[in-house]
Amino acid sequence: MELSGSEIIIQFLKDEGVEHLFGYPGGAVLHIYDALHKQNDIKHILVRHEQGAAHAADGYARATGKPGVCLVTSGPGATNAITGIATAFMDSVPLVVITGQVPSHAIGSDAFQEVDAVGISRPCVKHNFLVKDLNKLAETLKKAFYIATTGRPGPVVIDIPKDITAPHIKIPYEYPKQVKIRSYNPNLKGHPRQIKRAVELLLSAKRPMIYSGGGVIMDGASQELRDFVHHLGYPITQTLMGLGAFPGTDPQFIGLLGMHGTYESNMAMHDCDVLIAIGARFDDRITGVPSKFCPYAQIIHIDIDPASISKTITADIPIVGGAKQVLTEMLKILVNSDQPIDKSATEDWWNKIKSWQKQNSFAYDKKEGVIQPQTVIEELYQVTGGEAYITSDVGQHQMFAAQFYHFDEPRRWINSGGLGTMGFGLPAAMGVKIAFPDKDVACVTGEGSIQMCMQELSTCLQYDVPVKIINLNNRYLGMVRQWQEFFYEKRYSHVYMDALPDFVKLSEAYGHVGIKVEDPNDLHDAMKEAFELKDRTVFLDIITDQEANVYPMISAGKAHNEMELSPLQQKIQASLKTSGEIA
Amino acid sequence: MRHIVSLLVENEAGALSRISGLFSARGYNIESLTVATTEDPTLSRMTIITTGSDRIIEQITKQLNKLVDVVKLQDFTEGNFIEREMMFVKVRAVGDDQRAEIKRLSDIFRARIIDVTDTTFCIELTGSGDKLEAYIRAMHEKNVIEVVRSGSMGILRGERALTI
Numbered sequence: 001m002e003l004s005g006s007e008i009i010i011q012f013l014k015d016e017g018v019e020h021l022f023g024y025p026g027g028a029v030l031h032i033y034d035a036l037h038k039q040n041d042i043k044h045i046l047v048r049h050e051q052g053a054a055h056a057a058d059g060y061a062r063a064t065g066k067p068g069v070c071l072v073t074s075g076p077g078a079t080n081a082i083t084g085i086a087t088a089f090m091d092s093v094p095l096v097v098i099t100g101q102v103p104s105h106a107i108g109s110d111a112f113q114e115v116d117a118v119g120i121s122r123p124c125v126k127h128n129f130l131v132k133d134l135n136k137l138a139e140t141l142k143k144a145f146y147i148a149t150t151g152r153p154g155p156v157v158i159d160i161p162k163d164i165t166a167p168h169i170k171i172p173y174e175y176p177k178q179v180k181i182r183s184y185n186p187n188l189k190g191h192p193r194q195i196k197r198a199v200e201l202l203l204s205a206k207r208p209m210i211y212s213g214g215g216v217i218m219d220g221a222s223q224e225l226r227d228f229v230h231h232l233g234y235p236i237t238q239t240l241m242g243l244g245a246f247p248g249t250d251p252q253f254i255g256l257l258g259m260h261g262t263y264e265s266n267m268a269m270h271d272c273d274v275l276i277a278i279g280a281r282f283d284d285r286i287t288g289v290p291s292k293f294c295p296y297a298q299i300i301h302i303d304i305d306p307a308s309i310s311k312t313i314t315a316d317i318p319i320v321g322g323a324k325q326v327l328t329e330m331l332k333i334l335v336n337s338d339q340p341i342d343k344s345a346t347e348d349w350w351n352k353i354k355s356w357q358k359q360n361s362f363a364y365d366k367k368e369g370v371i372q373p374q375t376v377i378e379e380l381y382q383v384t385g386g387e388a389y390i391t392s393d394v395g396q397h398q399m400f401a402a403q404f405y406h407f408d409e410p411r412r413w414i415n416s417g418g419l420g421t422m423g424f425g426l427p428a429a430m431g432v433k434i435a436f437p438d439k440d441v442a443c444v445t446g447e448g449s450i451q452m453c454m455q456e457l458s459t460c461l462q463y464d465v466p467v468k469i470i471n472l473n474n475r476y477l478g479m480v481r482q483w484q485e486f487f488y489e490k491r492y493s494h495v496y497m498d499a500l501p502d503f504v505k506l507s508e509a510y511g512h513v514g515i516k517v518e519d520p521n522d523l524h525d526a527m528k529e530a531f532e533l534k535d536r537t538v539f540l541d542i543i544t545d546q547e548a549n550v551y552p553m554i555s556a557g558k559a560h561n562e563m564e565l566s567p568l569q570q571k572i573q574a575s576l577k578t579s580g581e582i583a
Numbered sequence: 584m585r586h587i588v589s590l591l592v593e594n595e596a597g598a599l600s601r602i603s604g605l606f607s608a609r610g611y612n613i614e615s616l617t618v619a620t621t622e623d624p625t626l627s628r629m630t631i632i633t634t635g636s637d638r639i640i641e642q643i644t645k646q647l648n649k650l651v652d653v654v655k656l657q658d659f660t661e662g663n664f665i666e667r668e669m670m671f672v673k674v675r676a677v678g679d680d681q682r683a684e685i686k687r688l689s690d691i692f693r694a695r696i697i698d699v700t701d702t703t704f705c706i707e708l709t710g711s712g713d714k715l716e717a718y719i720r721a722m723h724e725k726n727v728i729e730v731v732r733s734g735s736m737g738i739l740r741g742e743r744a745l746t747i
């Protein structure tokens with residue numbers, strides 16, 4: 001089969017099983033768009049901003065586990081996509097981004113719409129390529145998908161000069177079923193001796209803790225994690241990225257970990273004697289100051305990326321390998337061991353954790369007459385039966401969503417944890433909904449974040465992608481305001497959102513349904529209505545308590561057992577102390 | 584501590600910037616970096632001299648290994664290896680006495696004079712960094728016109744080799 005470069009790209013994507021392409025055309029990719037026009041297998045979603053393309057592909061990838069694919073033009077197309085690429089990079093999401101480039105002969109001449117896309121993207125991709133030879137195009141595409149999806153996944157950029165895609169130059173094409181890259185051989189299998197040592201240490205624990213992260217979800221190891229944790233009977237906490245790998249409603253799950261995690265998770269983290277980290281990277285939002293982190297624990301760390309191990313926290317037993325394989329091996333040893341799990345050995349530990357749980361560290365003041373952001377998420381959880389795909393933007397609303405929506409399944413909670421990219425939520429929700437048209441998909445956002453990629457409402461209409469937007473409208477860049485309240489004596493510097501648009505009218509202008517909710521009594525019905533309008537995008541503009549804060553909180557420099565509680569939570573603690581229920 | 588890390592890298596455009604970019608992005612020190620193609624034209628050999636605590640050096644080698652272009656890597660520091668650097672020095676050499684003195688000094692260091700004019704010598708010298716520095720010190724500072732150093736390269740002693 002003789003094909004042009006453009007036709008090779010399209011045919012390759014089909015052969016690779018790609019169904020959706022998120023993109024935006026321009027001069028350098030005109031040939032590719034022409035080839036796209038002549039076929040019907042690959043559905044192209046025309047976004048309204050290239051950042052949206054990258055986030056939508058990212059949401060699609062996180063929800064499905066398949067790589068997300070983008071196509072953007074050179075210059076501004078490529079630079080616009082960078083935020084989305086960096087977002088995917090920080091959260092290890094498999095993305096393949098094809099950027100058009102000026103013709104080969106013009107590279108380096110400051111040609112119209114020329115940027116060094118390979119250079120600009122280098123620090124925020126897993127790998128990137130500039131295609132210089134048409135004969136290497138198919139192989140390069142295959143390498144890109146292979147690198148993006150294997151090992152620790154991540155985005156790969158392929159920069160393709162316009163002449164490579166010219167319609168009149170045709171070469172034979174055959175789908176490269178396999179590639180070998182001699183310098184790239186991710187190791188999935190953990191070292192057997194290390195695995196054995198880890199199991200022995202785990203069984204010797206008096207105060208064990210399991211800490212799992214996004215790597216478990218990325219590796220498709222949720223079932224293995226569940227079996228492992230249930231077999232051991234140990235408490236588990238999950239990171240922001242890990243939620244849903246282990247069921248949020250399972251009694252062994254003691255809640256979110258880290259800066260805004262539960263009291264019991266953070267206390268247990270501080271006091272544990274053996275910690276096993278699985279597919280988590282000891283991010284600073286988890287560890288706080290490394291010197292005060294888990295002072296009594298021996299640490300087992302399972303990660304597919306050797307560079308993540310002992311980067312910030314030294315592991316006593318490092319295991320380089322995929323979560324799925326390593327957990328399977330560990331469970332095998334545990335099941336076959338003649339040493340049964342001694343549940344009584346950890347009884348005291350569980351009792352201690354149960355006493356911490358009495359703290360009810362997500363308790364909040366249900367003030368009269370004003371909607372609390374936490375209540376909105378509780379409603380959302382109830383109305384969707386806990387089964388929706390929830391994407392989020394970045395800020396207080398993100399933390400409330402993580403705290404109050406209990407994810408029982410992996411890939412349902414989709415947020416920008418590593419880069420913390422405002423603007424992620426809506427395009428990501430679009431990507432998820434395109435992958436799963438029959439599922440409920442909601443984007444939890446704030447009036448600040450939503451305005452960063454608002455334009456994608458137009459895409460939602462064009463492609464009939466009915467997502468629900470849950471806007472926690474506190475008229476503040478709330479998370480920043482919270483820090484200014486705590487650490488800058490309430491000097492609210494440039495965090496008040498004045499002159500906000502009328503979100504209801506704006507949604508209507510985009511052809512969608514807008515509903516404003518101010519009265520707490522209307523919240524439930526409005527939420528129900530939004531989800532009953534199955535085939536419409538609904539924007540719920542919910543006016544929430546302006547100065548609500550996210551609690552509990554570990555401030556900079558503090559240890560896990562030095563969480564700050566809200567006034568209400570402090571009252572609970574005081575009465576528990578009086579009654580002797582906690583120390 | 585000072586470490587000498589040797590790498591085999593895909594001989595591809597961009598590989599060098601990936602590696603130097605890694606050092607600048609993560610704030611690692613880089614004392615010198617040398618690179619050239621090997622007998623296999625698809626591979627480049629690189630020697631990097633870097634400094635840092637054990638923890639940082641461990642991160643450096645892991646992060647380098649993670650780069651798709653890096654085929655193989657070894658930290659030579661603990662092992663038995665040879666390190667050499669090459670230097671050109673252009674010195675002012677006027678008058679018989681001074682010219683004789685420079686020649687004598689160069690002989691001691693096994694340096695070679697590779698270019699001569701009425702007023703200058705250009706000298707080539709190979710050795711460890713210390714030796715090169717000692718030579719420059721021995722030359723009177725005011726006589727030194729120009730110094731060009733290659734940066735170190737390293738190779739393992741004996742049978743052991745960094746190959747694929």
Ligand SMILES: Cc1ncc(C[n+]2csc(CCOP(=O)(O)OP(=O)(O)O)c2C)c(N)n1
Nearest residue numbers: 395396397422446447448449476477478479
């Ligand atoms: C692109 C980007 N710019 C700036 C920030 C810093 N930032 C973090 S949270 C936040 C406020 C978000 O406000 P809003 O979306 O209204 O959410 P809220 O915290 O009020 O719930 C800001 C500005 C960011 N995370 N991303």
Ligand SMILES: [Mg+2]
Nearest residue numbers: 446447476478
């Ligand atoms: Mg806000």
